[in-house]
Amino acid sequence: MTSLRRAPLLAPSFLAADLANLQAETERLAASAADWLHFDVMDGRFVPNISFGLPVLQAVARYAKQPLDVHLMIEEPQHYLAQFRDAGAAGLTVHYEACTHLHRVVQQIKQLGCRAGVALNPHTPVALLEDIAADLDVVLVMSVNPGFGGQAFIPNTLKKVAMLKELLVDCGSSALIEVDGGVNLANAGPLVEAGADVLVAGNFVFSAHEGPVAALAGLREQLNALELPVEADGARRKQ
Numbered sequence: 287m288t289s290l291r292r293a294p295l296l297a298p299s300f301l302a303a304d305l306a307n308l309q310a311e312t313e314r315l316a317a318s319a320a321d322w323l324h325f326d327v328m329d330g331r332f333v334p335n336i337s338f339g340l341p342v343l344q345a346v347a348r349y350a351k352q353p354l355d356v357h358l359m360i361e362e363p364q365h366y367l368a369q370f371r372d373a374g375a376a377g378l379t380v381h382y383e384a385c386t387h388l389h390r391v392v393q394q395i396k397q398l399g400c401r402a403g404v405a406l407n408p409h410t411p412v413a414l415l416e417d418i419a420a421d422l423d424v425v426l427v428m429s430v431n432p433g434f435g436g437q438a439f440i441p442n443t444l445k446k447v448a449m450l451k452e453l454l455v456d457c458g459s460s461a462l463i464e465v466d467g468g469v470n471l472a473n474a475g476p477l478v479e480a481g482a483d484v485l486v487a488g489n490f491v492f493s494a495h496e497g498p499v500a501a502l503a504g505l506r507e508q509l510n511a512l513e514l515p516v517e518a519d520g521a522r523r524k525q
């Protein structure tokens with residue numbers, strides 16, 4: 287029997303945007319197929335790269351029409367959660383590998399009124415989420431090693447997403463499965479079929495010769511063709 291599925295969400299990653307023109311980049315996505323705007327924060331410690339932080343998020347938030355999905359690739363994220371919420375984050379995702387007291391951090395995010403997400407590096411097994419899955423709004427599966435855009439998709443992610451889907455069902459968790467890294471037209475369909483609910487895409491969107499709006503429209507069209515059954519009332523899950 288086919289289970290009911292929600293329509294997949296698209297989240298372009300600003301890491302690949304034209305950082306000298308963030309207002310224009312944000313405004314042109316306003317009328318696109320993007321559901322969330324993905325914002326990668328890197329600290330040069332948890333990952334070997336430094337991207338952007340609070341002031342840049344604040345600037346993007348002034349023009350954003352979609353919810354800001356903030357992915358914290360930082361050590362000790364618990365010290366910065368309130369500041370990121372105040373800067374405009376609708377969702378905050380921390381790394382499993384960066385949190386000694388993950389349950390506490392997840393509760394902190396929820397108390398701030400944000401969607402609470404936990405990200406897994408490619409080597410981190412989904413089974414480690416068993417005792418916290420029911421508390422999560424999002425599980426972000428890294429399909430590249432975090433730190434850089436433009437890397438090749440790790441094929442094992444498909445199996446990992448399917449295993450995570452099973453674990454979430456078993457735990458009675460309604461967390462969304464988000465996949466991040468190397469997402470493109472070739473792997474988007476299989477990812478959604480495996481259980482992905484949110485696809486993050488950086489270079490596929492912002493480096494597309496046809497431009498980001500058309501790239502997102504093409505991706506949306508391809509996913510629509512999968513004809514995934516939607517939720518019983520035909521409505522999308524609350525974002």
Ligand SMILES: O=C(CO)[C@@H](O)[C@H](O)COP(=O)(O)O
Pocket residue numbers: 299301302324326357430431432433434435436437466467468469486487488489490
């Ligand atoms: O978090 C990351 C990288 O650490 C991702 O969000 C990338 O920014 C996705 O970019 P592409 O792989 O799609 O170019």
